[in-house]
Amino acid sequence: MEAIQTASAYLFSLQGLLLVVLGTVLGITMGAIPGLTGAMLIALTLPLTFNMDPINAFILLISMYVGAVSGGLISATLLRMPGTPASIMTTLDGYPMAKRGRPDRALGLGITASFVGGCISWVFLISLSGPIAHYSTRLGPFDFFSLVLLALVLIASIGGKSMSRAFLSASLGVLASLPGIDKATGNLRMTFGFEELNAGLKLLPVLIGMFAISQVISDLTRLDKQIKVIPLRRTRKMLFSLHDWGIQAVNLLRSSVIGTWVGILPGIGANIGSISAYSAAKSFANPEEKKKFGKGSEVAIVASESANNATIGGALIPLISLGIPGSVIDAILLGGLLIHGLQPGPLLFEQNPDMVYTIMGTMLVSNVLMFLVMLLAVRYIARLALLPRNLLMPVILVFCIIGSFALSTRMFDVWTMILFGLIGFGFEKMKIPLAPFIIGFILAPVAEENLQMGLMASDGSFLPMIQRPVSLIFVITSMALLTIPLYKRFRYGSASN
Amino acid sequence: MVRNAVIWILIALSAYQYFKTGSYLGNEYPRKPIRVVVPFQPGGGSDTFVRIVQKAINDNELMPQPLVIVNKPGGGTSIGSGFVKNARADGYTILCLHEALMVAKSTGQSPNGPDDYEPVAATGEYGIVVLVSEDSPYQSLGELMQAAKERPGSIIFGANLNTPAHFAAIMLEKTVPGAAFRFVATGGGAHRLAGVMGGHLDVIILSVGEYLRFEQHGLKAVAYLGKERLEAIPDIPTGEELGFPVYGGNLHYWWFPKGTDTAMVNYFADILGKVMQTDFLVERTRELQIQPRIIRGEELANRIRDRMKAYGLIKPEYQVELPDFEWWTLFFVLVFGSAILVKYGFYRKPVRKKFVEKGLRHDFAFGTMAMTVAYVLLMGLNLLSFVWATIIYLLIVGVFLRRFKIHKCRSVLEVALLMSFGLHFIFTQLFSIDLP
Numbered sequence: 001m002e003a004i005q006t007a008s009a010y011l012f013s014l015q016g017l018l019l020v021v022l023g024t025v026l027g028i029t030m031g032a033i034p035g036l037t038g039a040m041l042i043a044l045t046l047p048l049t050f051n052m053d054p055i056n057a058f059i060l061l062i063s064m065y066v067g068a069v070s071g072g073l074i075s076a077t078l079l080r081m082p083g084t085p086a087s088i089m090t091t092l093d094g095y096p097m098a099k100r101g102r103p104d105r106a107l108g109l110g111i112t113a114s115f116v117g118g119c120i121s122w123v124f125l126i127s128l129s130g131p132i133a134h135y136s137t138r139l140g141p142f143d144f145f146s147l148v149l150l151a152l153v154l155i156a157s158i159g160g161k162s163m164s165r166a167f168l169s170a171s172l173g174v175l176a177s178l179p180g181i182d183k184a185t186g187n188l189r190m191t192f193g194f195e196e197l198n199a200g201l202k203l204l205p206v207l208i209g210m211f212a213i214s215q216v217i218s219d220l221t222r223l224d225k226q227i228k229v230i231p232l233r234r235t236r237k238m239l240f241s242l243h244d245w246g247i248q249a250v251n252l253l254r255s256s257v258i259g260t261w262v263g264i265l266p267g268i269g270a271n272i273g274s275i276s277a278y279s280a281a282k283s284f285a286n287p288e289e290k291k292k293f294g295k296g297s298e299v300a301i302v303a304s305e306s307a308n309n310a311t312i313g314g315a316l317i318p319l320i321s322l323g324i325p326g327s328v329i330d331a332i333l334l335g336g337l338l339i340h341g342l343q344p345g346p347l348l349f350e351q352n353p354d355m356v357y358t359i360m361g362t363m364l365v366s367n368v369l370m371f372l373v374m375l376l377a378v379r380y381i382a383r384l385a386l387l388p389r390n391l392l393m394p395v396i397l398v399f400c401i402i403g404s405f406a407l408s409t410r411m412f413d414v415w416t417m418i419l420f421g422l423i424g425f426g427f428e429k430m431k432i433p434l435a436p437f438i439i440g441f442i443l444a445p446v447a448e449e450n451l452q453m454g455l456m457a458s459d460g461s462f463l464p465m466i467q468r469p470v471s472l473i474f475v476i477t478s479m480a481l482l483t484i485p486l487y488k489r490f491r492y493g494s495a496s497n
Numbered sequence: 498m499v500r501n502a503v504i505w506i507l508i509a510l511s512a513y514q515y516f517k518t519g520s521y522l523g524n525e526y527p528r529k530p531i532r533v534v535v536p537f538q539p540g541g542g543s544d545t546f547v548r549i550v551q552k553a554i555n556d557n558e559l560m561p562q563p564l565v566i567v568n569k570p571g572g573g574t575s576i577g578s579g580f581v582k583n584a585r586a587d588g589y590t591i592l593c594l595h596e597a598l599m600v601a602k603s604t605g606q607s608p609n610g611p612d613d614y615e616p617v618a619a620t621g622e623y624g625i626v627v628l629v630s631e632d633s634p635y636q637s638l639g640e641l642m643q644a645a646k647e648r649p650g651s652i653i654f655g656a657n658l659n660t661p662a663h664f665a666a667i668m669l670e671k672t673v674p675g676a677a678f679r680f681v682a683t684g685g686g687a688h689r690l691a692g693v694m695g696g697h698l699d700v701i702i703l704s705v706g707e708y709l710r711f712e713q714h715g716l717k718a719v720a721y722l723g724k725e726r727l728e729a730i731p732d733i734p735t736g737e738e739l740g741f742p743v744y745g746g747n748l749h750y751w752w753f754p755k756g757t758d759t760a761m762v763n764y765f766a767d768i769l770g771k772v773m774q775t776d777f778l779v780e781r782t783r784e785l786q787i788q789p790r791i792i793r794g795e796e797l798a799n800r801i802r803d804r805m806k807a808y809g810l811i812k813p814e815y816q817v818e819l820p821d822f823e824w825w826t827l828f829f830v831l832v833f834g835s836a837i838l839v840k841y842g843f844y845r846k847p848v849r850k851k852f853v854e855k856g857l858r859h860d861f862a863f864g865t866m867a868m869t870v871a872y873v874l875l876m877g878l879n880l881l882s883f884v885w886a887t888i889i890y891l892l893i894v895g896v897f898l899r900r901f902k903i904h905k906c907r908s909v910l911e912v913a914l915l916m917s918f919g920l921h922f923i924f925t926q927l928f929s930i931d932l933p
Contacts, residue, residue, distance in 0.1 A: 050568075137694050138695050139695070140695060140697045164833050164837050164840065165833075165837060168836075171826055171830045171833055172830055174826045175826045175827065175830055178822060178826060180571070181573045181606070188606075189823060196576070198571065198573075198575050198579075199570065200571065202571070217862045217865075217866060220862040220865055220898075221857040221858050221862045223858050223861050224856055224858055225856070339538055343688070345691065347690060351711075391912055393865070394890070394898070394912075395891070395916060397869055397894075398887060398890070398920070401869075401872075402924065406924070409567055409569070411873065411877035414873050415877075418870065421866075422866070425862075444826075448822055452682055453681050453682060453683060453692075455820075456679065456680065456819075457653050459650075460818055
């Protein structure tokens with residue numbers, strides 16, 4: 001109870017509310033500008049929060065998260081470009097509807113759906129994370145190791161088109177996490193004599209490189225492309241009518257639950273949630289509605305937007321209860337918790353309940369604020385999508401450099417960032433997905449530490465991995481996720497080719 | 498008009514700020530802020546302690562210049578300690594690091610040891626306690642040691658290897674001939690706590706401050722590893738009383754780079770001495786169960802020598818063969834890499850022209866990146882400071898991306914000036930973050 005009071009005292013102070021406003025508005029704006037993503041914004045903001053109070057820092061970061069996932073809808077609808085990967089499915093129906101002269105309707109549907117999705121997943125967040133955290137103190141090192149394996153398999157098998165590319169990406173991520181000090185023995189490894197590698201490759205420079213720099217490079221190659229915007233003249237009548245609520249209620253609930261569930265699964269985030277809810281909505285729709293999918297269906301917009309916002313609450317559940325990130329942005333937040341000296345994991349609830357309640361409270365407040373800001377200011381935000389990008393890109397590069405440098409005031413991190421920017425751009429060219437790399441990079445140390453801990457306790461035996469029931473479930477699920485797609489491919493693959 | 502005026506006023510203000518702070522120089526030491534390097538992430542025990550000292554100095558105006566904290570985590574403290582070792586011995590860079598410096602040196606994890614520095618003082622002592630779970634079968638240190646002797650290797654001891662806690666545990670082992678724990682590396686204090694609560698670890702060591710914070714989670718302290726019982730935990734016997742004379746505990750040591758002027762060393766030690774008496778520090782350290790004492794001069798030199806000798810005697814052994822992660826990871830990279838190459842070689846589908854993006858400007862992308870590399874180099878080699886390098890970089894890149902149409906480049910100039918002076922102001926003054 002005391003912790004809830006502390007959290008709300010922070011959140012509802014003038015400073016706290018200003019931070020929520022700042023975070024949400026910046027998040028929406030960055031989400032709305034094509035080429036700038038929420039992951040980028042949060043990675044760049046993190047170094048600025050070093051000297052802030054951890055609670056204030058997280059008020060800012062969580063509001064940015066909520067804003068960024070929501071803002072993508074604006075450019076998806078008006079520009080046919082998803083402002084963030086989370087809104088890919090919204091482009092399919094939002095843009096056609098806008099083109100037929102109903103941009104306000106398309107945006108209105110999306111905004112309300114985002115709000116409802118956020119609220120529903122918030123309910124799951126507050127009701128599930130406590131019990132999960134409580135239960136998970138019983139999980140041993142081997143259980144955590146199997147959970148990380150499951151996360152890696154999940155993101156590789158569900159995330160993209162090519163499983164081998166996703167696994168390559170994940171194992172390269174693991175490789176990048178190895179240099180530095182071996183936690184179990186304290187010995188140096190893979191530093192090749194560079195003293196500066198003793199600390200390993202830091203999360204933030206790698207993230208900024210992979211997500212911000214590579215994105216800037218690929219945006220710069222498209223500098224010549226003209227962006228066409230559908231003008232937004234009216235912004236009245238954007239709210240749902242009673243009739244709308246009647247039609248969409250089931251869809252909203254289903255899509256939000258799917259979004260939350262996908263969010264909870266470790267490693268995969270908003271875009272997958274949105275895609276899953278979209279296809280579910282399509283298969284549940286009546287034949288008439290089904291024909292409209294892809295041509296401006298209201299049901300489709302609502303499904304996609306409620307699901308992507310619902311992943312936020314879902315993905316925060318494993319973050320605060322297990323210390324395992326539910327999405328790439330949560331991975332950055334996990335790094336943020338560590339930098340602020342908090343230990344994410346089962347004990348966060350016990351040790352820093354004020355932080356847990358701050359995260360929960362901020363998500364709700366920011367969600368409400370996002371709804372208001374989007375309804376009232378969508379016209380002005382839409383204009384920002386047209387900021388001259390040749391001015392914007394160098395400025396972002398300067399921010400990236402400061403961000404990496406500020407981490408531990410050394411140039412080595414800046415070079416790391418530039419290197420990983422180029423690697424990220426290479427990944428994009430070779431159609432290798434980035435997300436498995438980041439998840440592998442972040443989770444490998446967790447897996448390694450737990451495995452070492454488990455082996456030291458079991459005297460080198462791997463047997464507990466299949467003797468402990470929880471671990472066994474994770475192992476079997478991973479196996480199934482690995483073998484089912486392969487089996488299907490061999491069974492039906494020759495026919496379809 | 499208004500927009501332009503606002504932009505130029507902002508530029509003028511931040512440029513004024515830059516030249517004002519940049520040109521100030523006095524004569525007496527210290528004439529600029531002193532940097533304290535903390536080789537841990539913000540928020541940990543050491544960082545918290547240094548921040549209390551910083552606040553005590555700055556609030557009570559004990560020094561004419563402020564203390565600035567620079568966190569340089571990683572490499573098991575060797576990154577931060579290496580940075581100070583190689584810093585100029587001008588009295589403006591100091592390291593605050595506890596006995597991990599000596600442990601890391603004596604186990605060969607770090608090349609930097611006490612001999613590479615001028616020790617200034619050791620401040621703020623904190624003790625450690627041995628803990629078991631409330632429902633553990635071993636309810637006293639005696640029972641625990643007895644079990645470790647009767648069944649060597651059956652008691653699982655959670656401690657990060659080669660840390661002061663690990664060494665304390667090894668010394669405990671040595672008090673009973675034949676006793677052996679099984680050590681499990683655990684990560685941070687919170688992990689250790691979770692391990693004991695979940696029954697994965699039998700016994701752990703935590704600092705007294707941590708213990709008091711976590712006490713209500715079902716922990717039982719069996720011994721305090723200090724010379725005398727502690728006021729805050731009067732019921733916990735010391736190791737010595739129980740017949741296991743082991744003294745753990747740690748202080749925050751302050752180290753200047755080797756060759757720093759003795760006058761500066763003494764000046765800073767005096768300041769630390771005054772800090773230990775401030776009300777703020779006394780009050781905060783009581784909350785954290787740290788003794789606000791200070792050791793300096795001859796006593797400090799003796800203590801460092803003693804501790805180095807003690808750590809040098811112990812050689813930890815590894816009990817379990819761990820899998821070779823490097824090898825397995827490389828193996829998987831090769832497997833998946835070659836799988837993709839094979840697929841690419843045998844089953845390549847012809848790329849349809851429609852899907853090939855046209856009109857990509859790789860010259861823009863790689864031109865800008867080349868300039869970025871030059872920009873970072875300029876700052877990295879200390880040829881230009883952040884402000885000037887940024888102005889030049891933003892002007893050149895801006896003009897380049899506007900295709901050298903100079904007459905369209907007014908906004909480029911505005912952005913360049915605003916970003917350089919403005920960011921310098923925001924980061925150094927508002928966020929107190931060092932810039933190159």
